[in-house]
Every structure is written in structure tokens, then in C-alpha cells.
Amino acid sequence: MFSSTEWEECKFSSTPKGIASYKTVSSVQFWSSVGQCLKVFSPLVKVLRMVDADWKPSMGFVYGEIKVAKEEIITSLGGNEKAYKPIIDIINKKMKGRLESSLHLTSYLLNPYYHYKDPQLQYDPDIMNAVLDFFDTLLCDNFEMQRQVVTIDLPKYKKKVDRFGRDLAIKNCRVNDAEFDPASWWGLFGGTTPHLTKIAMRILSLTSSSSGCERNWSTFEGVHTKKRNRLEASKLNNLVYVQFNANLMEKNQKRKDRNMEVLLANDSISAQEWIVDVDEVDPKTVNEDLGTDDNQAPRESPRTRELSDEDFESECEEQVFEEDEYESDGVQIMEVCGED
Incomplete structure (x- = not known):
């Protein structure tokens, strides 16, 4: 980043913090310390x-x-x-x-x-x-x-x-x-x-961490919401049991397919889910800079799209206007206002 022309043209490159950051990242001692930490x-x-x-x-x-x-x-x-x-x-x-x-x-x-x-x-x-x-x-x-x-x-x-x-x-x-x-x-x-x-x-058979319990509590929080606060205890436990174990089975299957631990240092590339703007970053350029292939390319985050009324209209649906006439079904409806 610091060796690119974009950094030279950036307004922060001439600020004191920008100059200090450039000196830190370009320092051999800094990267030697990073290696020691790893x-x-x-x-x-x-x-x-x-x-x-x-x-x-x-x-x-x-x-x-x-x-x-x-x-x-x-x-x-x-x-x-x-x-x-x-x-x-x-x-x-x-x-x-x-x-x-x-x-x-x-x-x-x-x-x-x-x-x-x-x-x-x-x-x-x-x-x-x-x-x-x-x-x-x-x-x-x-x-x-x-x-x-x-x-x-x-x-x-x-x-x-x-x-x-x-x-x-x-x-x-x-x-x-x-x-x-x-x-x-x-x-x-x-x-x-x-x-x-x-x-x-x-x-x-004992565990040494409460992470599993905390993940189970997170599942409870997702199932028992304000709109579903009248669930019976038995039904709530069943829903959490099914959802938690389904997530656990899916997680174990993904781990078997990958056959690696994504948070270890040697597998860190596959754990990086970069959030980038589609219009500003070209995946091919990123692959060339990082020396990666398409499978390791940064993931593109979906952009939020503004919705209008036309997005909710079906193509096969006919619009009905107030001036359209309807055929009578023979049923008369009497309007009664007040008492006779």
C-alpha cells in the first residue's frame, strides 16, 4: 500500500501520522519484531x-x-x-x-x-x-x-x-x-x-472452556425474541437443540471438506474475508498484487440497493384503477347508519 502511487496522491501521506506509519511499515526492525511475535x-x-x-x-x-x-x-x-x-x-x-x-x-x-x-x-x-x-x-x-x-x-x-x-x-x-x-x-x-x-x-470427557455454552446461549437469544416470547419451555428447548446441532453438523462438514484450521497461521489466507467495494477494486488486480488465484481472491460484499414501489410489482399482475368497473355478483349490501 505504501509503495503505490495512490498513497503518494493520498492526502494523509503528508500528515505526521501518515509519515510515521510509512516509516514504521518500511522499517526492517518492525517486520523482524512481527516475525518474533508470530x-x-x-x-x-x-x-x-x-x-x-x-x-x-x-x-x-x-x-x-x-x-x-x-x-x-x-x-x-x-x-x-x-x-x-x-x-x-x-x-x-x-x-x-x-x-x-x-x-x-x-x-x-x-x-x-x-x-x-x-x-x-x-x-x-x-x-x-x-x-x-x-x-x-x-x-x-x-x-x-x-x-x-x-x-x-x-x-x-x-x-x-x-x-x-x-x-x-x-x-x-x-x-x-x-x-x-x-x-x-x-x-x-x-x-x-x-x-x-x-x-x-x-x-x-470434560471441557476446559465455556465457549460451547456461550454459543448455545447465543442460539437461545436468536430463537427467543420479542415476537416469540410466548414459546413454551419445551418447544424452545427443542428449537434450540435442532438449530444448534444443525449448525454444528454443518460446521464439522465444512472442516472435513477443508481439512484445515482457518485460524492457524499457515491457513490464514483462506480466513481473510475482505469487504471491498466492487467498483473500486478489480479482483484481477488484487490477485496479481497478492500473488493469489481466483479461489483466494477477496470476497465481494453485496451492495445495499434502494427499493422502490416498482420492485414489488409482479410482471403478470394487472393494475387495478378506481375507474375500472366490476361485474355484480347479485349480492346487495345495505349500509345502515345509526338507528331507524
């Missing part, structure tokens, strides 16, 4: 999108994915401790007391995607202390159940005994894709540890 925030955006998604419960992945994000940030910054240490300290500070609770760490250990990939997790003292605290809190009044889960069931899972050691169980949790669900995995291979399986399925 290296830091791209892994964090992936975690946020995973937590905010509706297609998989995220409780079993929060701690593990944040750990992966921190490793990616350190790698992207070249292992320079002076560069990554302030960032990692901020992330750890935000996690403390929120995202490293006994529930998060227990779900992290019971998620086979992480446990089978790194068997050394069971020897981490922080994780095992959190697991013991979790079961002590959950089963505080049942010592016999605690003994069964902690000393009998949990070692079978950690040592991959019985069904946990099958090739199908090991291969089925190698990839964290749309088909992998840790709760379903426990339902298939945790038959020999029924008590631990029941607990694992419950905590691995």
Missing part, C-alpha cells in the same frame, strides 16, 4: 483453538499441548535463553494455580496419547503427587476404592498390562487427530480396570 503466538493460538473447539473434549490435552507449545517456542527462538525465558516465565505464571491443578495433571497422565509417547511421565514426582491428591479428593470417604484404583488399576495402565499392551491399543493412540478420543479409548481397552476406567472416562 514465532511466539502461533503455538499458543493452536492451544487456544483446541480449547475453544466443539469437536473434542479438551481437558485431557490442555497441559500436554501447553507443554508442547513451550517447547516449540524455545525451538523457534533458536534455544536462546535470553529470548525465550521471559516468555516462558509469563506462561508459567499464568498457568500457576489454574492450568496445573491435580485434575489437569491427572487427565494428562491418563491420556494415552501422552503416556504411551513418553513412558517416563509416571516417574515425574509432580505428576504423581497430583494424581495421588486427585484420588484422595475424589474418593476421600472410600479408602478401599482408593487402594483399588491407585495400587491395582493404575499400575496395570502404567505397565501396559492385559488389554493396555495390545498392539491395537498402542497404535490407536499414536496420532491426535479428529478420530482419536481418549475417553473412547478407555472404554475399549480399560475393561480389566473398571473403577479406573470409569473415572478416566469422566475426566477425559
